[in-house]
Every structure is written in structure tokens, then in C-alpha cells.
Amino acid sequence: xxxxxxxxxxxxxxxTGEWFLPWWTxxxxxxxVSIFTRMRAxxxxxxxxxxxxxxxxxxxxxxxxxxxxILSARMAALLRAASxxxxxxxxxxxxxxxxGLAAMSGALVSGKSKWA
Amino acid sequence: MSEGSHQISWARVAIGLxxxxxxxxxxxxxxxxxxxxxxxxxxxxPFNGFWANxxxxxxxxxxxxxxPSLKGSASLYFDERMVPHIYADNDHDIYFMEGYVHACFRxxxxxxxxxxxxxxxxxxVGSKALNYDHNQRRxxxxxxxxxxxxxxxxxxxxxxxxxxxxxxxxTYIGQLTSRSLPLEYKLMGFKPEPWTNIKSALLMKYMADDxxxxxxxxxxxxxxxxxxxxxxxxLYPEKxxxxxxxxxxxxxxxxxxxxxxxxxxxxALVTFTSKDxxxxxxxAKGSNNWALSGNKTQSGAAILCNDPHLGxxxxxxxxxxxxxxxxxxxxxASLPGAPGVIIGFTDSISWGxxxxxxxxxxxxxxxxxxxxxDKYWMNGMQRTMTPRVERIAIKGKADFLDTVYYTVHxxxxxxxxxxxxxxxxxxxxxxxxxxxxxNELLGIYLMNRAKSYAGFVDGIFHFExxxxxxxxxxRQGNIALxxxxxxxxKWQGQxxxxxxxxxxxxxxxxxxxxxENPHVFNPAQGYVAxxxxxxxxxxxxxxxxxxFRELRAWRINDRLSQLQKATVKDMFDLQNDTYSIxxxxxxxxxxxxxxxxxxxxxxxxxxxxxxxxxQLSATSTSASLFQIxxxxxxxxxxxxxxxxxxxxxxxxxxxxxxxxxxxxxxAVIPQLKDFHRLVQQxxxxxxxxxxxxxxxxxxxxxxxxxxxxxxxxxxxFSYDTLKIGGxxxxxxxxxxxxxxxxxxxxxxxxxxxxxxxxxxxxxxNPGSKYYSTFIKDWAAGKYYRLLFIPFNSKPSASxxxxxxxAQPQRS
Numbered sequence: 040x041x042x043x044x045x046x047x048x049x050x051x052x053x054x055t056g057e058w059f060l061p062w063w064t065x066x067x068x069x070x071x072v073s074i075f076t077r078m079r080a081x082x083x084x085x086x087x088x089x090x091x092x093x094x095x096x097x098x099x100x101x102x103x104x105x106x107x108x109i110l111s112a113r114m115a116a117l118l119r120a121a122s123x124x125x126x127x128x129x130x131x132x133x134x135x136x137x138x139g140l141a142a143m144s145g146a147l148v149s150g151k152s153k154w155a
Numbered sequence: 156m157s158e159g160s161h162q163i164s165w166a167r168v169a170i171g172l173x174x175x176x177x178x179x180x181x182x183x184x185x186x187x188x189x190x191x192x193x194x195x196x197x198x199x200x201p202f203n204g205f206w207a208n209x210x211x212x213x214x215x216x217x218x219x220x221x222x223p224s225l226k227g228s229a230s231l232y233f234d235e236r237m238v239p240h241i242y243a244d245n246d247h248d249i250y251f252m253e254g255y256v257h258a259c260f261r262x263x264x265x266x267x268x269x270x271x272x273x274x275x276x277x278x279x280v281g282s283k284a285l286n287y288d289h290n291q292r293r294x295x296x297x298x299x300x301x302x303x304x305x306x307x308x309x310x311x312x313x314x315x316x317x318x319x320x321x322x323x324x325x326t327y328i329g330q331l332t333s334r335s336l337p338l339e340y341k342l343m344g345f346k347p348e349p350w351t352n353i354k355s356a357l358l359m360k361y362m363a364d365d366x367x368x369x370x371x372x373x374x375x376x377x378x379x380x381x382x383x384x385x386x387x388x389x390l391y392p393e394k395x396x397x398x399x400x401x402x403x404x405x406x407x408x409x410x411x412x413x414x415x416x417x418x419x420x421x422x423a424l425v426t427f428t429s430k431d432x433x434x435x436x437x438x439a440k441g442s443n444n445w446a447l448s449g450n451k452t453q454s455g456a457a458i459l460c461n462d463p464h465l466g467x468x469x470x471x472x473x474x475x476x477x478x479x480x481x482x483x484x485x486x487x488a489s490l491p492g493a494p495g496v497i498i499g500f501t502d503s504i505s506w507g508x509x510x511x512x513x514x515x516x517x518x519x520x521x522x523x524x525x526x527x528x529d530k531y532w533m534n535g536m537q538r539t540m541t542p543r544v545e546r547i548a549i550k551g552k553a554d555f556l557d558t559v560y561y562t563v564h565x566x567x568x569x570x571x572x573x574x575x576x577x578x579x580x581x582x583x584x585x586x587x588x589x590x591x592x593x594n595e596l597l598g599i600y601l602m603n604r605a606k607s608y609a610g611f612v613d614g615i616f617h618f619e620x621x622x623x624x625x626x627x628x629x630r631q632g633n634i635a636l637x638x639x640x641x642x643x644x645k646w647q648g649q650x651x652x653x654x655x656x657x658x659x660x661x662x663x664x665x666x667x668x669x670x671e672n673p674h675v676f677n678p679a680q681g682y683v684a685x686x687x688x689x690x691x692x693x694x695x696x697x698x699x700x701x702x703f704r705e706l707r708a709w710r711i712n713d714r715l716s717q718l719q720k721a722t723v724k725d726m727f728d729l730q731n732d733t734y735s736i737x738x739x740x741x742x743x744x745x746x747x748x749x750x751x752x753x754x755x756x757x758x759x760x761x762x763x764x765x766x767x768x769x770q771l772s773a774t775s776t777s778a779s780l781f782q783i784x785x786x787x788x789x790x791x792x793x794x795x796x797x798x799x800x801x802x803x804x805x806x807x808x809x810x811x812x813x814x815x816x817x818x819x820x821x822a823v824i825p826q827l828k829d830f831h832r833l834v835q836q837x838x839x840x841x842x843x844x845x846x847x848x849x850x851x852x853x854x855x856x857x858x859x860x861x862x863x864x865x866x867x868x869x870x871x872f873s874y875d876t877l878k879i880g881g882x883x884x885x886x887x888x889x890x891x892x893x894x895x896x897x898x899x900x901x902x903x904x905x906x907x908x909x910x911x912x913x914x915x916x917x918x919x920n921p922g923s924k925y926y927s928t929f930i931k932d933w934a935a936g937k938y939y940r941l942l943f944i945p946f947n948s949k950p951s952a953s954x955x956x957x958x959x960x961a962q963p964q965r966s
Contacts, residue, residue, distance in 0.1 A: 054202075057200070057202040057203065058202060061186075062186075062196060062197055062200035062202065062203050062204070063182045063185075063186060063196065066178060066182055070175070070178075080167075095201045098201035098202060098206065099201045099206060102201065102206045102207075102209045102211075103206075103209065105209070105211035105212065105213070105214065106209035106210060106211060106212060106922060107212045107924070109209065109210075109212070109921075109922060109923070109924060109926075110205065110206075110208060110209040110210075110338075110921060110922030111209065113871050113872060113921050113922070114205055114871070116870070116871035117869060117870075117871035117872070126199075130199045130201065133199070134201075137178060137181055137182065140174055140177065140178040140181070141175075141178050143171075143174055144171050144172075144174040144175040144178055145171075146171070147167050147168065147170055147171025147172075147174060148168050148171035148172060148175060149171075150164060150165070150167060150168045150171075
């Protein structure tokens with residue numbers, strides 16, 4: 040329950056933050072939420088990973104579908120990626136990784152968290 | 156999740172702080188650009204990064220806009236090709252909306268082009284553009300724009316036009332957020348600065364420079380001195396004999412109101428000794444335009460055609476638009492960055508441009524007073540140059556400072572600190588018509604509102620530089636052609652070679668009155684045509700020189716003189732014509748000298764070439780072989796002029812005619828004495844390079860590789876190997892990076908029937924489906940029927956894809 044709440048909170052805060060503030064506020068959102076949800080470090084990482092990675096993946100898939108891959112294909116060529124899917128997957132993993140690390144950091148510095 | 160411990164574990168907190176630090180470091184790294192690589196986190200972020208530029212393919216583009224500065228309301232109807240038809244109640248509002256729309260679709264392009272004009276590219280790309288920027292400053296580009304801006308702002312109509320246009324652009328820029336910023340800004344890591352009127356002036360000077368930039372004064376000065384006079388005039392005649400001039404031969408010219416100045420003694424010219432020249436001649440920017448009077452067409456209406464050949468880039472140079480206001484209804488190609496329609500038609504008239512190529516840029520050798528940097532001699536008297544400090548900002552580096560000295564002729568463009576191409580280090584000042592303050596925009600303003608020939612002529616008289624051959628056709632069936640621009644009454648030979656800047660006899664004298672510019676109205680032949688050839692026959696009373704080309708003009712005149720009952724389809728065919736006069740004239744001579752023994756592959760090529768129809772069509776392999784062979788042959792022939800002037804080969808049409816003399820006894824050109832061996836040698840080279848080229852394919856379009864290159868040179872946003880035939884010296888002048896930038900055919904009947912296409916798409920956003928919409932059809936030689944809404948009517952719902960309404964008040 041707390042895990043799900045944490046994922047939803049991080050995703051919602053990250054989305055709002057990114058819309059109005061610099062792109063990296065998603066990490067602040069994951070960090071802050073995890074200070075309060077006090078989950079084990081590993082679980083916190085997972086919640087941040089799923090929240091941010093999922094959010095980013097969702098936004099990308101939505102925008103890419105609406106755009107019919109016009110830009111993602113061009114960006115893939117520009118960034119020398121194999122295809123637009125590669126860009127999407129790597130970006131989602133990157134967002135997830137940083138979201139997870141931020142959430143884990145939040146959980147750890149709250150001092151109440153166990154390792155896993 | 157046990158709540159077992161309520162004790163704070165400081166070890167975990169410490170580790171937490173460490174991972175926080177690692178996370179922050181990652182974010183910092185992803186938020187920081189490194190050299191050419193943009194900040195990857197910012198770029199990849201699905202919310203604000205490049206994904207925000209991925210326009211939904213089926214998204215609605217309808218908008219209701221509130222602009223407090225509008226005087227009335229304005230409506231924009233986008234047709235199915237995303238061409239806006241802009242309706243407004245007054246001059247201010249129509250140009251405001253045009254500025255807004257240009258910015259909305261092409262802001263980054265406008266920004267980069269004006270930076271390129273002003274020599275401010277280094278500011279955003281770093282020191283790799285410093286040389287380019289430095290050269291722009293030395294040419295006095297900003298000085299030129301400032302002078303024209305004064306003229307434009309002194310005229311109330313063009314002042315309104317510029318102010319409103321600038322306001323429209325800035326309104327759009329003001330709405331941008333870091334998320335909605337055009338993609339290229341995100342990639343290059345800079346932001347748009349506010350638009351100003353000088354930027355529009357700069358853009359117009361950019362075009363002027365592009366179209367009057369070629370200048371052979373320096374190499375010609377050397378060649379004249381190093382070649383025997385008879386050979387020099389054979390290789391580089393002032394005019395190619397037998398030209399089909401822009402103004403048809405035999406046209407009556409009024410006698411000149413100004414007398415031609417006498418040719419001064421030799422002191423007005425200078426001589427160069429052995430210097431190293433590196434300038435390479437190429438058929439650069441050319442264009443075709445022509446008009447047929449009603450008695451040459453099937454419909455009985457006049458037809459006007461134009462295809463200006465300019466640099467092929469993405470976003471494309473042109474943006475299609477219709478402007479409708481109480482005193483104007485005009486459709487055509489606009490230039491993002493400048494208000495109005497540059498090439499197009501109204502309800503009454505149509506017009507088009509080709510480059511005129513009369514020489515309006517000359518160089519003067521400056522004789523500095525010894526021991527000074529800013530004093531020079533003029534007829535034995537000392538004069539002082541005006542210094543102008545140019546500060547070039549360079550991304551990531553300290554500013555570069557240069558003082559440019561202005562003489563009575565113009566800026567000292569080249570000197571020991573900035574040598575001319577080829578290495579001349581002497582101080583050379585540039586005298587350029589483009590430096591003078593002129594108001595071409597008023598010309599555009601008036602042409603966009605012209606209802607008759609008189610209105611058209613009124614407009615073009617404001618067009619001073621770049622000089623253009625301006626073709627005209629109207630609904631009364633009239634046609635006309637003007638070799639229009641501001642020209643100087645020169646003495647014979649003035650400005651063809653570098654002149655002595657210390658001699659007042661070499662100064663530019665009086666301006667030729669505009670009405671005496673060469674022109675023709677409804678000539679007996681029933682058509683007019685220009686394709687950068689000589690402007691007049693020798694009956695024209697003023698002397699001029701220029702960088703004229705004849706091959707396309709010969710072909711067009713040949714076709715048009717034969718055509719009867721012409722249709723728009725015939726015009727499409729002619730604009731896409733790939734017949735090479737050059738090939739038809741020189742190939743028979745080349746084939747006479749091919750080696751007797753060939754291997755079977757080479758023999759196959761040769762036998763195909765013997766049957767070839769001289770068409771440089773897209774899929775022809777014979778065209779590939781001929782073009783490569785000619786490239787080497789021409790190079791091998793003129794290489795013998797010596798290392799120094801290798802740069803400036805005689806024009807193709809000249810070489811073609813000289814080769815025709817090799818069979819006779821009168822082969823006086825030493826370089827052609829060895830023609831037999833040169834043909835064999837160049838054939839070998841051509842076959843070798845064709846075999847190398849075979850990896851990409853040997854068809855002509857694969858070999859010449861016509862490309863639309865993104866302005867930031869990003870291959871991912873560019874298109875190459877377009878399947879299109881042609882070359883610079885045939886009517887369909889699609890070269891590698893230059894070509895027909897806007898093809899237009901307008902039949903001026905009861906109902907105006909207009910067709911057009913340009914290589915690109917209305918949107919400059921690589922994330923838009925309108926980015927590359929027209930490219931394939933353009934390459935294939937197809938046309939779109941242009942939706943021209945007559946005066947006082949509006950597009951129907953079925954003609955409208957999206958609508959914008961703009962209101963002044965807040966509702």
C-alpha cells in the first residue's frame with residue numbers, strides 16, 4: 040500500500056514539477072517523497088524507478104504515437120541510436136535510475152530506513 | 156516493512172548523503188553541455204526536451220489569439236498544404252501577423268540567417284565560424300544593413316511594415332518557454348534574442364551579397380597581365396558572342412542621358428604579379444524566368460514562369476503565404492525574416508526574378524601613407540579612413556576584435572591581416588552597390604499592391620541591389636522584362652579589373668537613371684526570357700560587364716521560339732528540361748578522340764554515349780559519364796594556364812566554342828593544341844572515378860547527389876541523393892547544393908491559374924509532418940495548384956484545414 044502510494048506520489052509530483060520547474064525536479068520529488076514514506080532502501084529505489092521510469096515511458100509513448108515517430112526517428116539518427124525504440128528505452132531507464140537513486144537517497148537520509 | 160528500529164542509523168544517513176551526492180552529480184552532468192554535445196538530460200527529458208517538439212500528426216492547429224497591439228481583428232486560414240492566407244484590416248496588422256507566422260514556423264532559421272549576414276555565427280557555434288564571421292564584417296555587411304535601414308525607416312510605409320513585422324515576431328518570441336523553444340535552440344544551447352528591424356535589413360543584404368557576391372576582378376587582373384592580349388580576350392570575352400540577351404536583340408534603346416566617361420589612362424588600373432589564387436569558378440546561383448504573351452498560349456492568357464536557383468537547405472529559404480488587406484491581395488513566396496511577398500502574383504499582375512549579374516562590386520587597391528594605418532593617398536593628397544571596430548563574440552572564448560577601415564570606396568576588405576582568397580595581402584577596398592542605403596522593401600510593398608504595369612514599374616524602381624531581371628505578365632495579356640537595379644555610368648572596362656584606389660578617375664561616377672535600365676514591353680517575338688545571360692545586345696548605350704551565362708538562355712529561347720499554343724504543362728516540362736547544349740556541342744569532338752582499344756566495359760559505355768540524347772536525366776548513366784568526363788577534360792585543358800590562375804577557367808560556353816575550332820587550322824589556343832591527348836587522359840580519369848562512384852550507384856542523380864542540407868549541417872535532419880536530373884547549365888538547374896528553390900507557373904487568365912512548389916515544407920520544425928512535405932514531389936518535377944483566393948472573398952471551409960483568429964482586446 041505504502042509502496043503504491045509512494046509511486047503515485049512521486050509520479051504526480053515529478054510530473055507537476057517538470058511542467059513548471061526545471062527538468063531535474065523529478066529527482067527532488069522522488070527524494071522528498073521517500074523521506075516521508077520511510078521504506079526500505081531497496082524498495083524505495085524500486086518505487087522511484089517505477090514512478091519516474093514509468094512516467095517518462097508513458098509520456099514518450101504518448102507523444103511518439105501522436106507524432107507517428109517522425110521526430111524520434113530523426114533524433115535516433117542524430118544521436119546514432121539504432122532506432123527510436125532504443126532512445127525511448129534508454130531514456131526511460133535513465134529516468135528510472137535517477138528517480139530510483141533519488142528515492143533511495145531520500146529513504147536513507149531519513150535515517151529510519153532499513154537496507155532492503 | 157518492519158518498523159523495528161526507531162533509532163536513527165547514522166551510517167545509513169551517511170550512505171544516503173553519499174548516494175544523494177552521486178545522484179546530484181549525475182543530474183549536474185546531464186544538465187551541462189559539453190563542447191558540441193548539448194545537455195543530454197535537458198534534451199532527452201520527455202516533458203521539456205525534444206519530445207515537446209514532436210508535433211501530433213493529427214493535432215488541431217486552430218487558435219484564438221489575443222494581441223493587444225492589433226488595431227483590428229485578423230484571420231488566418233491554413234490550406235491543406237499549411238499555407239496561411241492572412242486577412243487583416245490594415246498594414247500594421249497584416250505585417251504583424253506575417254511576422255508572427257514566420258516566427259511560429261521558421262524562427263530558428265531566421266535567427267541563423269541574420270546571424271550569418273551580420274557575422275555573428277561564432278557567438279552560438281564557437282570559433283569554427285570565426286573566419287566566416289570575420290569575412291562578413293570585412294565586407295561591411297552590418298554597415299550596409301544600417302544604411303538601408305535608415306532609408307527604410309525614413310519612409311512611413313516601410314517603417315510601419317518593419318515595425319509591425321518585428322512586433323509580430325517578438326510577440327511570438329515572448330510566448331516561448333524553454334519547453335516550446337524550437338528544437339535547434341535546444342540542440343545548440345542558446346535562446347532567441349528579440350528581433351529588431353536591422354535583422355530584416357540584414358537578411359535582405361544577405362540575399363544581396365549572395366546574388367552579387369561573385370567577383371572575378373582579382374583573378375582577371377592577374378590573367379589580363381599574364382596572358383597575351385589576343386588569348387585573354389578569346390578566353391574571357393566581355394560578352395559571349397551570339398548571346399540571346401535578356402532584352403531581345405534588336406530592341407530599341409533610347410539614347411543615354413549620361414555620356415559615357417572617357418577611359419582614363421593606365422594609372423586607373425593596377426597590376427598583380429605572381430600571386431597564388433585559389434578562387435574556383437562554378438556556375439553558382441542562376442535562375443530562369445520567362446513570360447509568354449497571350450498569342451503564344453493555348454488559353455490566350457499570358458503565362459509567367461520563374462525558378463530562382465538558390466542554396467538548397469532545410470528549412471527551405473521560402474515560405475508560401477497569401478496576404479489580403481483592403482488595398483492588397485498577393486500570393487507567393489515570402490522570405491522568413493522579411494515582410495511581404497518576394498515572388499508571386501496579385502489579382503492583376505504576376506512577377507518573377509532572376510539574377511541580373513551586372514557587376515556592381517569592384518575592388519580598389521589602397522595606397523596607404525607609409526607608417527600609418529588609417530591614412531591613404533588619393534590623387535597625391537592624404538585622406539583619412541574611418542575606423543569601425545568589429546567585435547565578434549565567440550562561444551566559450553574571448554571576443555575577437557578587428558578594426559575595419561572605410562575609405563571613400565568602401566571598407567578595406569582584404570589586407571595583410573585578412574588576405575583575399577588566393578593570398579593577396581595588399582589592401583583592397585570593396586565598392587559595392589549593396590553598401591548604399593536603398594529601400595527594396597518599398598519596391599516589394601508596391602509590387603504586392605500593383606494593379607497594372609505602371610504600378611509594377613513604380614515598385615521595381617526602388618529595387619537597387621541585388622539587380623534582378625524582373626519578368627512581368629498581367630491579365631490584359633501584357634508581358635515585360637526589366638534588367639533592373641541601380642547601375643553606374645562606367646567607362647569601358649571600369650571595375651572589370653582591380654582599380655587604382657589612389658586615382659579619382661577610377662571612382663564610381665553618376666548613377667544611371669532607372670528609366671534607362673534595359674527593358675522591353677510586349678516584344679514582337681511574343682515572349683521574354685532571362686536566365687542570367689548578357690542583358691542586352693550592343694545597341695544598349697551604356698557600358699557594363701558581368702558574370703553572364705548563356706547555355707540555359709539558349710535552350711529556353713530555342714524552346715519558347717518554337718512553342719505555339721503553349722499550356723501550363725509545356726511550362727512544367729520546360730522548367731524540368733534537362734537537355735545539355737554543352738554535351739550536344741562538345742561530346743561529338745570528345746568521342747572522336749577516345750582511345751582506339753577499349754576493354755569491353757569501357758566500350759559498352761562509349762557505345763551508349765554515342766546514342767545518348769544529351770538529357771541529364773536522373774537515371775541516365777551516360778549523363779554521369781559525360782559530366783565526369785567533361786569535369787576532368789575542362790580541368791586538364793585549363794590547368795595549363797599555369798598554377799596561379801587555375802582558379803578562373805573560361806566559362807563552359809566559351810570552352811565549348813573553342814573546342815569546335817580544334818578541328819580546323821586555327822587552333823590558336825595553346826592549351827587546346829594537345830586536345831587528343833587530353834581527351835584520352837580525361838576519359839581514363841572519368842572511367843576510374845565512375846568505377847569508384849559505382850558503390851553509390853552510377854545513375855546521374857546518385858553521382859551528383861542533390862541534397863537539402865539542414866542549416867546546422869545535421870545529417871539526420873537533411874535529405875540527400877534526391878532523384879532529380881539536371882545541372883547548373885541546363886534549365887532544370889538542380890546541382891548538388893543549389894537548384895530551383897521555388898518553381899512557379901502562373902497563367903493570368905480570367906481566373907488566375909497558379910502552380911508552384913519548393914524543396915522543403917512550410918514548417919521548419921523537424922518534428923512536424925510539414926517539415927519535408929514537398930521534397931519528393933519537387934524532385935519528381937510535380938507542381939501543386941496554388942490556392943489563390945480572389946480579392947474580397949474568403950477560403951471555404953473545405954479549403955481550410957485550420958483557422959486562427961486574432962483579436963486586439965481581451966474578451
